[in-house]
Amino acid sequence: MTDPDSDLLLQATGLTKTFGNFTAVDGIDFAVQRGESFGFLGPNGAGKSSTMKMVGCVSPVTGGVLRLFGQDPATHGPQIRARLGVVPQKDTLDEELTVQENLWIYGRYFGLSRSEVRSRATELLDFAQLEDRARSKVEPLSGGMKRRLTIARSLISRPEILLLDEPTAGLDPQARHALWDRLFRLKRNGVTLVLTTHYMDEAEQLCDRLVVMDHGKIVAQGSPRSLITEFSTREVLELRFDTDDHAHHGDAIAGIGERIEVLPDRLLVYAEDGDAAAAAVHLRGIQPMSSLVRRSTLEDVFLHLTGRTLVD
Amino acid sequence: MSASVSTPNPQPTPTSTPQPTPGPALWRPVFGCWVTVYKRTWLGSVFGRFLSPLLFVLSMGLGLGSLVDKSAGGVGGVPYLHFVVPGILAAQAMWVAMGESTYQVLGAIRWNMKYQAMLATPIGIDDILLGHLTYVAMQVTGATAIFVGVAALFGSFGSWWVLLALPITVLTGMAFAVPIFAFTATQEGDGGFNILFRFIITPLFLFSGTFFPIDQLPAFLRPIAWVTPLWHGVDANRSLALGSPDLVGVLGHTAYLLFVIAIGGLLARHTFTKRLVV
Numbered sequence: 001m002t003d004p005d006s007d008l009l010l011q012a013t014g015l016t017k018t019f020g021n022f023t024a025v026d027g028i029d030f031a032v033q034r035g036e037s038f039g040f041l042g043p044n045g046a047g048k049s050s051t052m053k054m055v056g057c058v059s060p061v062t063g064g065v066l067r068l069f070g071q072d073p074a075t076h077g078p079q080i081r082a083r084l085g086v087v088p089q090k091d092t093l094d095e096e097l098t099v100q101e102n103l104w105i106y107g108r109y110f111g112l113s114r115s116e117v118r119s120r121a122t123e124l125l126d127f128a129q130l131e132d133r134a135r136s137k138v139e140p141l142s143g144g145m146k147r148r149l150t151i152a153r154s155l156i157s158r159p160e161i162l163l164l165d166e167p168t169a170g171l172d173p174q175a176r177h178a179l180w181d182r183l184f185r186l187k188r189n190g191v192t193l194v195l196t197t198h199y200m201d202e203a204e205q206l207c208d209r210l211v212v213m214d215h216g217k218i219v220a221q222g223s224p225r226s227l228i229t230e231f232s233t234r235e236v237l238e239l240r241f242d243t244d245d246h247a248h249h250g251d252a253i254a255g256i257g258e259r260i261e262v263l264p265d266r267l268l269v270y271a272e273d274g275d276a277a278a279a280a281v282h283l284r285g286i287q288p289m290s291s292l293v294r295r296s297t298l299e300d301v302f303l304h305l306t307g308r309t310l311v312d
Numbered sequence: 313m314s315a316s317v318s319t320p321n322p323q324p325t326p327t328s329t330p331q332p333t334p335g336p337a338l339w340r341p342v343f344g345c346w347v348t349v350y351k352r353t354w355l356g357s358v359f360g361r362f363l364s365p366l367l368f369v370l371s372m373g374l375g376l377g378s379l380v381d382k383s384a385g386g387v388g389g390v391p392y393l394h395f396v397v398p399g400i401l402a403a404q405a406m407w408v409a410m411g412e413s414t415y416q417v418l419g420a421i422r423w424n425m426k427y428q429a430m431l432a433t434p435i436g437i438d439d440i441l442l443g444h445l446t447y448v449a450m451q452v453t454g455a456t457a458i459f460v461g462v463a464a465l466f467g468s469f470g471s472w473w474v475l476l477a478l479p480i481t482v483l484t485g486m487a488f489a490v491p492i493f494a495f496t497a498t499q500e501g502d503g504g505f506n507i508l509f510r511f512i513i514t515p516l517f518l519f520s521g522t523f524f525p526i527d528q529l530p531a532f533l534r535p536i537a538w539v540t541p542l543w544h545g546v547d548a549n550r551s552l553a554l555g556s557p558d559l560v561g562v563l564g565h566t567a568y569l570l571f572v573i574a575i576g577g578l579l580a581r582h583t584f585t586k587r588l589v590v
Contacts, residue, residue, distance in 0.1 A: 019590075058431050059590060078434040092429035094349065101348055108341035109433035157433070 006070065007034040009161055009192055010055065014064030017050045024050040026216035027064060034160075037193040039207035041200065041298060043308065047216040048196035049089060052165045055194065057081050068161070082110060085159030089166045091150050095139040099130055099149055102138060107156040120156050127182065128152035144175025151182060162186065164195040168202060180205055200298035212302055219305045224298055231304050232296040233258055235274035239267040239281065239288040249286070256280045261303060270300070338435050342443025345426070350447075361455045365462040368400045369393075372523070373468055387525065390470075390554060397468035398477060398553035399522035401459055402545030405485030408455045410513055412448045413492035414505045420444075421497060427588055437584050441577070445490060452485035453478075471555025477548070480562070483569040484545030488513075490576030497583035516542045521550075544568050 010032040017025040025047040032038045040048040053059035054066060057073040057080050066073055068080045093102050100121055107117030125131045128148040138146065147167065154162060167183070168176040183206055187193055197203050203210050204224045211221040220227055237257065241249050250262045257271035271277040274293030281288070302308075350357075377392035387395040420426035427440055456478055463469065495508065519529060520542035526534055537543040548565035551557045 056432060058428070078436060081432065082434045084432075086432040088425075088428070088432065090425070092425040092432075094345075094426065095424065096352060097348060105341065105345045105348060106429070106433070108344055109338070109430055109435050111338060111341075111434065 008032075009034050009069060010038075010194065011067045012055075012064065015051065015054065015061065015066055016063035017047070017054060017059065018062045023216055025054070025062075028211075028213070028216075028218045030211055030218065030221070032161075032192060032194055034192055035190050037187050037206055037208045038195075039203045039210035040194075040196040040213055041198070041203045041207075041210050041302070042196075042213035043198055046213040048198075048213055049165055051213075052163055052194075052196055056084060056086050056163050082157065083160045085154035085157060085162040087147075087150050087154050087162070087164040087167055089169065091146050093138045093146060093149060093153070096137065098135050098137055099141070100125065100134040102149060103153055103156055106153045110157040112157070117156065120158075124152040124155055127155070127185075129178075142175070144171050144178060147171060147175070147179060148182065151179070155186075159191070161192045161194060164193065166196055166198070168197075168199065176202075200302070203298055210298075212298075212305060214302075214306045220301065227298060227301045228296045230301075232300040233270040234272050234296060235270075235277075236294055236296050236300060237269040237271060237274045237277045237281070238290075238292045238294065239269065240265065240290045241267075242289045249288075252284065252286055253281055256284075259304075261300075268300070268303075270296070338439040339442035339446065342430060342435060342439050343446045344443075345430075346444060346447035347450075350451075358454075358458075361458045362462060364404060364455075365459040368404070369397060369463050369466045369468055372396050372400065373463075373466065393466070393468055394470050394554060395550065396523060397463050398474070398549035399520075399546040401456065401463070401477060401481055401553075402484045402542060402549050403517050403520070403522050404459055405452050405456055405481045405545065406488045406513065406516070406542055408452050409448060409485035409489035410492060410509070412451050413489045414496055414508075415502065417444070417493055417496040418499055418502065421587060422500075427584075431588060437581060437588065440588075441493065441580055441584060445486070445493065448489045449482060449486055452482050452489070456481045456485070469553045471553060473552040473555055473557055474549075476557075476562075477552045480545060480548045480552070480566060480569070483566065483573070484541055484549075487541035487545070487569045487572040487576070490573050490580055494576055494579035494583045497580065497587045516540055521546045541569055541572050 008031060010030075012031070013029050014027045015025060015029070016023070016027050028047075028051065030038075040046075040051060042048050050059065054061050054073070055068070057068070057077040061073065069083060071080055073080055094105065097105070103121035103124060104114075104117050107120060108114070112120070125134050128151065130145060130149060130152070133141065133145065138149065141149070151162075151164075151167070164183075168179050171179065180202070183193065187206070193206065195202075195206060197206075207224060209221070209223050210227070211218045212227070213219065220231060222230065239249070239253070243249070246264065246267050247262050249267055250260055253260065253267065253269065257269040257277045259270040261268040261270070269277050269281070278291050278293060281291070373393040373396055377396065380386065380392040386392055430440055431437075460469075460474060460478060464474070492508070495504070499505070519533065520526070520537050520540060522542070526537045526543065529537065544565040548562045551562055
């Protein structure tokens with residue numbers, strides 16, 4: 001049992017969730033310290049959302065041990081939830097109410113007084129850049145605005161941990177960056193963030209530490225940089241050929257770089273020096289339709305660990 | 313992105329006031345949520361609340377009533393208006409309860425996920441049920457008070473005892489609302505509501521002694537009227553509104569309505585938990 005005020009906010013051991021015969025989360029271990037920004041990266045169906053629902057104390061744990069603030073969700077659900085902010089995958093805003101009414105109503109669920117809720121709402125509307133929309137109905141707002149409102153709403157109780165399930169899924173690039181900016185501010189202020197994503201760039205931007213999930217299991221963990229160092233090379237050479245089948249080109253370039261990955265639409269050559277690998281390909285007289293050298297990303301880590309890309 | 317935008321500091325410092333601990337009264341903000349939503353649409357709904365007693369009193373009480381009184385001398389010596397309106401009073405509570413316990417509840421589960429939003433906070437299933445059902449009780453009470461007021465203008469009630477029919481009517485409505493809440497939480501779509509409406513609510517409306525005494529029913533059908541809540545509300549209301557109430561009978565009806573509400577509450581807690589806590 002951990003001390004409720006310790007810096008270990010969240011701890012899971014052998015955490016399992018099954019639905020009938022289907023195992024969504026298969027005995028995973030992780031821990032999150034105060035002030036950390038922790039991510040679950042994985043494709044759709046990897047068990048990220050099921051994990052988040054258990055952590056959010058809305059879905060009962062099937063097996064293993066889960067503790068938040070040293071407390072058991074099975075016995076202290078409401079007490080734990082009072083200290084969490086939740087941004088669900090799908091917005092659950094009251095669309096027929098106004099922006100500020102959404103904040104007021106939600107604050108009251110935490111037992112906050114009307115006056116307290118109103119003053120916090122004013123502050124949060126400013127944070128979410130929605131002051132001039134305070135009295136508009138939610139329904140016609142853009143996806144990015146709704147998402148910012150959902151985040152503002154989750155902060156009304158001044159949570160110690162903010163849980164974000166796919167925070168920017170379905171948003172355009174501009175809205176994503178605006179949202180990341182808000183999350184950065186929270187992180188700088190010491191809010192502990194726990195998020196899921198299937199965007200590697202989001203994981204790289206926001207997470208100090210992350211676990212890669214696949215089929216309900218954790219397949220790797222570490223900082224984005226350490227995962228890349230451990231499971232990939234510094235650079236990647238991407239080759240595309242004017243062909244339907246890239247597999248036989250793989251044989252032609254065998255031996256170049258440390259490792260070759262054949263995808264349906266391109267070949268990936270993992271190498272410390274991508275330009276040198278490109279030169280080696282050229283020396284063999286192979287003429288790809290296009291060739292591109294880039295840095296390794298978490299996508300490469302994921303591909304290496306699971307043999308699949310993140311977004312199928 | 314201006315740099316002057318302030319950032320709230322959601323991290324409580326040790327000196328800040330402690331987080332409020334979830335209290336036993338968290339059903340109140342749930343009730344408050346539904347009231348806020350209602351404030352957007354109250355005008356249309358209140359208009360309907362006034363219209364419904366007007367239509368019933370004019371068509372059944374006065375229209376059909378004049379025919380019944382002329383040809384049969386009322387029902388058991390009582391003018392048909394005085395006979396039928398207390399029954400319709402109980403039945404309208406059933407209709408209001410049905411209206412408030414179906415689409416809005418399914419919507420909060422499936423479409424707008426209001427309940428899920430609540431459950432991410434310290435609010436629990438019991439708070440959701442108590443808060444939402446209190447709101448439904450408020451609706452039934454409002455509709456019933458308007459109905460009594462409008463019907464009284466037409467001289468529909470024989471006695472001031474009708475004021476006691478008001479709480480009994482609300483209980484009648486809730487004896488439908490609570491089990492329907494339990495039922496709605498088992499539904500995937502609104503198909504089940506049509507079955508409920510056609511095969512349960514409408515037959516009850518017609519055969520629970522609302523329009524004619526259940527003695528007129530074939531003997532084998534009467535027990536059905538006895539077990540369903542509507543007949544108890546109709547009989548208690550009629551006994552009170554006619555002015556010489558059988559108080560023991562009224563108490564018995566009240567106890568039965570409370571019993572149905574209690575059983576419905578247990579069922580609703582079960583189906584809501586099964587649906588929302590997975």
